[in-house]
Amino acid sequence: MKTNVLHILVLLLVSFSGLAQMQPFSLQDVKLTSGPFKNAQDVDLNYILALNPDKLLAPYRIDAGLPLKANRYGNWESSGLDGHIGGHYLSALAMMYAATGHSELKKRLDYMISELARCQAKNGNGYVGGIPQGKLFWERIHKGDIDGSSFGLNNTWVPLYNIHKLFAGLRDAYEYAGNQQARQVLIGLGDWFIDLIKPLSDDQIQQVLRTEHGGINETFADLYSLTNDKKYLETAQKLSHRSLLNPLLEKQDKLTGLHANTQIPKVIGFEKIATLSGKADWSDAAQFFWQTVSQNRSVAFGGNSVREHFNPTTDFSRMVKSNQGPETCNSFNMLRLSKALFLDKADPGYLAFYERTLYNHILSTQHPEKGGFVYFTPIRPNHYRVYSQPETSMWCCVGSGLENHSKYGELIYSHSANDLFVNLFIPSTLNWKDRQVQLVQKTEFPYKNESELEIKLTKPQLFSVNIRYPKWAENLAILVNGKAQKVDGKSKQYIAINRKWQKGDKLTVRFTTSTHLEYLPDGSNWAAFVHGPIVLAAKTSTTDLDGLFADDSRMGHETKGKLYPINDAYALIGTPDTYTSNIKPLSQLKFRMDSLTLQPFYEIHEARYQMYFQTFTQTAFDDLKAKLKQQEADALAVDAKTVDKVSCGEQQPEVDHLYKGEKSESGYDEDGYFWRNTRSYISYQLQNKNLSGKSIEISTLDAIKADNLIILINDKPAEIVSMENKEIVLKVDDNQVITVKVIAKEGKQTPRFYQIRLVK
Incomplete structure (x- = not known):
């Protein structure tokens, strides 16, 4: 997915001369008011409330030797990854509470933190966790008894990844919801972990880090930010995986074949450590990673990986064929990395990827009515996705899914010391408390190419409102109180409107968009239709949707329905000039293409779909059709006997x-x-x-x-x-x-x- 990031930011009337000048607003300051993101937030809230805190706490109580208040959940929560959803749940409760103010969320969060504190006190050494046989496992690590692979450490399923979710949940409970007890539990857990690894050599720690460990380095960078105690920053650097970091420092892409979501959180940690320690080369490494993943390894909707691993940049054929397309957790973490780099570098090129992925992957991975989260999003033509259910599904993408739809307000706006930046066109209200300014954004984007922003303040103030000029906008017009403003479209960064704003001033943004084809990064003839930032796809059928809503089986997150032959998929026959010329508008963001209806991919649910189309000249199509048919028949025959x-x-x-x-x-x-x-x-x-x-x-x-x-x-x-x-x-x-x-x-x-x- 190409966004053409510029690493030197040139703003109209605005410049940035140092780090940390671009600041986010808190989730409490931004409220969604309508539209698909508000709906997704509401649906996620219901899913969060459908979960039982005592069931999620059960693995922690088991490990602490405390009596259960409810039996633990099944699925991944009782087959080795016990407790990981509990950590995600803390984050989701905290962020959804910040975003909505819903009192039940705060009540549940405070309860869970108090119960975790009880478990920690019972353990007596700062440790709290839900990992099966956790005390025995950690004692082996403390003694240097280490046998690790990519996901198994001493035959335990990703234990550091698991406990990282708790670290992150405790941090979020404090940072988003102000829970002081969470801070205490977090510091105690961090101190326990430092004591745990104290006897280990650097080589032994790197051996431990061979196993997926989430963003454990970021966790200790966060602890340094909370306490200003250098031991945490030193630990963060010690817990940074050198086999990934070193090639990135040399600007080498060694990612092919690696488990994708194992790597992305590490890089978020590299970037955070860089901002706290001044390690500019680590930040450069994070930028290089982001660049290669977002530009060379991501498909149109922003996702990456096939069967959870980075495929070769020169060959996306396995992704096209697989029923296990990009994993939602990958995009969850790529958005976190994009946000961190945007705030650090003040470069809206990161927002281009963020916006594309937010609309087309994250928004699409939750059922908009029934709820339920998606693990894999295949790009295989005529395939479909599976949705989780609260009582049966405890996958990693359920944990990140709970968080995904709670924090849509995090980057709609940002600010510098004096000026306001409008980054995304999402209906919402902003309360800029430091300046006593409120802003109301009314928009039906992406269905209508217009957004109206009303300024509310108690007395006139001089500052700039900076409107992001997206690269997908063919042109952009800005009106203040109905009067057109001069817009220089050359920079495609931000348009700054600097004036003394009066109460009730209205700023209107209008832009034009069009539909184009975006090819896979490998240069093959597979392409997706993209209108503005919105990926279009077509419903193809509703047959054979086996396992559409997941059961509690170990592999319930995977589709069980048959694979339809790729050679039977729709293809575009003609020339580059004619591939898009047959598309006829039907209604808002719906287009007719022969017998198909193209619409935003995030609208398509409970159906098979086609997002990517092969493009052929007529001659090339005739030559290839017979060959493809035989290859596909052979592949399906193998699948049928398996x-x-x-x-x-x-x-x-x-x-x-x-x-x-x-x-x-x-x-x-x-x-x-x-x-x-x-x-x-x-x-x-x-x-x-x-x-x-x-x-x-x-x-x-x-x-x-x-x-x-x-x-x-x-x-x-x-x-x-x-x-x-x-x-x-x-x-x-x-x-x-x-x-x-x-x-x-x-x-x-x-x-x-x-x-x-x-x-x-």
Whole structure:
């Protein structure tokens, strides 16, 4: 997704000579008044209130040895990631309370903080957490007993990622809702963690950081901001993952194959540490990361990754084919990074990406009526998304989803010492308390290309109202009390209206927009229709929407409906001049294209859709059609015979299949395959639905040496049907659950396994 960021900011009548001059308004100061974002906020509020605080607190009470007030939730909250939603819930309560003033939110927040303080007091050492067998786990780490991989640390599911959610929730409870007890619990938890890692060498800490750990470095930067105690800033730097930071410092993109959402929070930490310590090179590294992800690795709606990992910048074909498109958590964190960089650099280029992602990914990931959050947003033509439910779904994207729709007011406006900036066209009111100025923004954007801003103040004041001039606006007009103002459109940054404002002054902004095609960053012929900042898509059908509203299964966040052939998807046939010429306006932001209706993607729910279209000349289309049909038929045939599969080395598929292992490594090879090997053992659990699976196919990247392996199925020696070069076929019995365990004989290195597939 291209936004063409300029790193030197030139404003009309406005300049920035130093850091920290661009300031946000608090969520309490900005209130949404109408439109799709206000609706999303209201729907999220209902989802938040549908959750039971005592169920979310249960993992913390279990670990503290306190009696339960309610049983914990199921799904991810009772299968290894126990307690992580509780941390997100604190953040959501705090931000939604700040945004709405709803008293029940404050009541629940204060209650949860008091209960967490009780757990902390019971533990007696500052620790509080919901991680299963947490005290034993942390004691092993304290002693330097560390066996880590990308998501498993001592066979515990991302424990630092888990506890980071609590750190962040406590911070937000204090910063957004003013809960002083949250500050005390946070500092106690931070001091415990510093004592925990004190015996570890820098190399051991970096070994711990191989496992996904969220923004744990940002947490300690926040503690430094709260206390001004340098030990926290030193810890933040110590907890910064060098294997990611070092290439970024050298302006090297080494991201392909990495688990995307593991990396983004680390970079938010790099940027925060930079602003607090003056490490300009760390901030440069954060900018470089943002640049490559937003410009080279993101699709039209702002999301990135396929099957949770960064795909090659030169090949997005796997994303086009996959039912696991960009993950919502990625965009949640990319918006946090964009906000941090915008406030630091005062560059509205960051807002261009922020706005695109806010409208087209974040807004689209919540059902606008029934509620429920989306994990994966596929760009595969004729596919669909799955929505969470409060009692069944405890995924990471539920946690970030609770937060996403509570903070839409965070960057609609910003300010410098004296001047006001209007960044987004969202109906809202602003209370600029320091200047005793109120602003009311009335707009139906993006359905109407106009916004009216009314200034309310007690006495006339001289200051500038700076209107962002978006790059997507073909031209922009500004009127003050009905009188046109001179607008220089060359900079495409901000237009400053500087005057002594009177009570009741009205400022009107009008702009024109058009529809264009935006191609995938890999230069392929797949393109999406974008009107202004809004990505358009078409509903294609409502058939085979299996699992549309998720059950409580481990993989309930994934679609279960059939994959429709890509070669049957709609394509654009003609020339670049004619691809958009057949689009005819129907109504506000709806367009007719032959038999399809294009509309904002965020409006499409409970349906299959097409967002990306292949573009062909007629000759190229005729030549390619037969070839594509055969390739797609082969791929669908493999899919049809598959009962269950695990992609080795990929984080979420391994988690979903209860990966366990020791002395194991994982990676991503130059041909685009994830892999895992071991010098001890690895195991996975497959589900044999309807007992239809009859054999297991194990695929490797290296030649197989039978003498180096022992393979067990459900703890018994496997019956090997065949073993040829790079594939092993095993016979399976009629068991509902099948555990495959591969043991390395005498500590010898196994081949790199990339897929284990249970087939009919």
